[in-house]
Amino acid sequence: AKSRGRSEIAYYEKGLTTGVTERMMLEGELRKALERNELELYFQPKIELVHQIIVGSEALLRWNHPQLGLLTPDRFITLAEETGLIIEIGDWVFRRACEVAVEWNRDEQKLHTVAINLSPRQFVGKDLVSTVCEILEQTGCSPRWIEVEITESLLLDDQPSTRRALNKLSELGIRIAIDDFGTGYSALNYLTRFPIHILKIDRSFIERITTDRNCEKLVKAIINLARSLRMTLVAEGVETKAQALFLENLGCHQVQGYLYARPGPKSEIEGSLLNLASWTLGRDY
Ligand code: C2E
Numbered sequence: 001a002k003s004r005g006r007s008e009i010a011y012y013e014k015g016l017t018t019g020v021t022e023r024m025m026l027e028g029e030l031r032k033a034l035e036r037n038e039l040e041l042y043f044q045p046k047i048e049l050v051h052q053i054i055v056g057s058e059a060l061l062r063w064n065h066p067q068l069g070l071l072t073p074d075r076f077i078t079l080a081e082e083t084g085l086i087i088e089i090g091d092w093v094f095r096r097a098c099e100v101a102v103e104w105n106r107d108e109q110k111l112h113t114v115a116i117n118l119s120p121r122q123f124v125g126k127d128l129v130s131t132v133c134e135i136l137e138q139t140g141c142s143p144r145w146i147e148v149e150i151t152e153s154l155l156l157d158d159q160p161s162t163r164r165a166l167n168k169l170s171e172l173g174i175r176i177a178i179d180d181f182g183t184g185y186s187a188l189n190y191l192t193r194f195p196i197h198i199l200k201i202d203r204s205f206i207e208r209i210t211t212d213r214n215c216e217k218l219v220k221a222i223i224n225l226a227r228s229l230r231m232t233l234v235a236e237g238v239e240t241k242a243q244a245l246f247l248e249n250l251g252c253h254q255v256q257g258y259l260y261a262r263p264g265p266k267s268e269i270e271g272s273l274l275n276l277a278s279w280t281l282g283r284d285y
């Protein structure tokens with residue numbers, strides 16, 4: 001950008017972009033990233049194992065930083081949360097995801113859900129539910145096309161306002177997923193107290209599933225838990241055919257991971273995957 005001084009660019013190029021320095025720079029820039037249109041949603045397909053079809057996509061945030069290039073959320077989400085910018089960014093993500101969901105559900109025969117990650121911060125203060133309703137209405141997005149992914153930590157906090165918000169989202173018809181399931185504390189009773197529809201087992205378990213017998217048993221138990229509570233079970237971070245086969249045999253419903261597709265820009269996902277006849281991937285293992 002023209003407004004940036006040479007010294008600032010040189011600073012980046014010297015690689016002095018770690019720790020406090022990076023943080024200070026990024027904070028100022030993140031404020032402007034929205035208006036400069038530097039944020040982008042990538043999408044990663046979710047595959048239903050039994051039918052081997054794409055049933056939805058998860059929206060994953062990216063920041064096209066003018067000097068640093070494409071940044072993944074680990075570089076800026078914490079910063080966004082600490083500064084409160086996550087509210088504005090979260091609203092943008094939700095709106096953009098709904099716009100895409102509308103496009104991807106033009107054909108009423110094929111439901112394609114779009115999953116949106118919500119930060120716990122989005123449940124504090126400003127009324128999340130009214131924002132969501134407003135965005136759904138303005139974009140013409142059906143709540144049936146949307147899933148929200150939340151973390152266990154949000155539920156363990158157990159605020160009445162959080163419970164109210166989740167109940168309302170669920171009543172609207174939005175499905176609620178617990179992300180990174182199994183990595184938090186083991187206070188499983190929250191599963192009965194909140195409207196939860198989907199469990200996403202964390203990648204750290206999937207990584208070891210074919211090599212570690214205890215891990216295999218644990219995943220099996222989680223799958224059974226999900227089944228008995230009538231929840232959809234999603235395994236994330238599936239990278240090998242062996243893992244996919246294993247999960248299919250264990251009765252896992254859906255998978256997501258590099259084996260099928262890496263997260264990519266909307267156009268890439270549409271080009272490579274969504275236009276395939278009936279979105280069938282075909283089992284080649
Ligand atoms: P997550 O929700 O657990 O998302 C899954 C992460 O794993 C993504 O990283 C994805 O690119 C990566 N991944 C997917 N498949 C594989 C695989 O097979 N192998 C490996 N090694 N990794 C895989 P990403 O896109 O860098 O996102 C990181 C985290 O940032 C997300 O973790 C999520 O917690 C957060 N995040 C992303 N987008 C948003 C957003 O819009 N809002 C909020 N609040 N958080 C977001």
Ligand code: CA
Pocket residue numbers: 058117149179
């Ligand atoms: Ca997620």
Ligand code: CA
Pocket residue numbers: 179180200202236
């Ligand atoms: Ca996850």
Ligand code: CA
Pocket residue numbers: 180
């Ligand atoms: Ca994660």
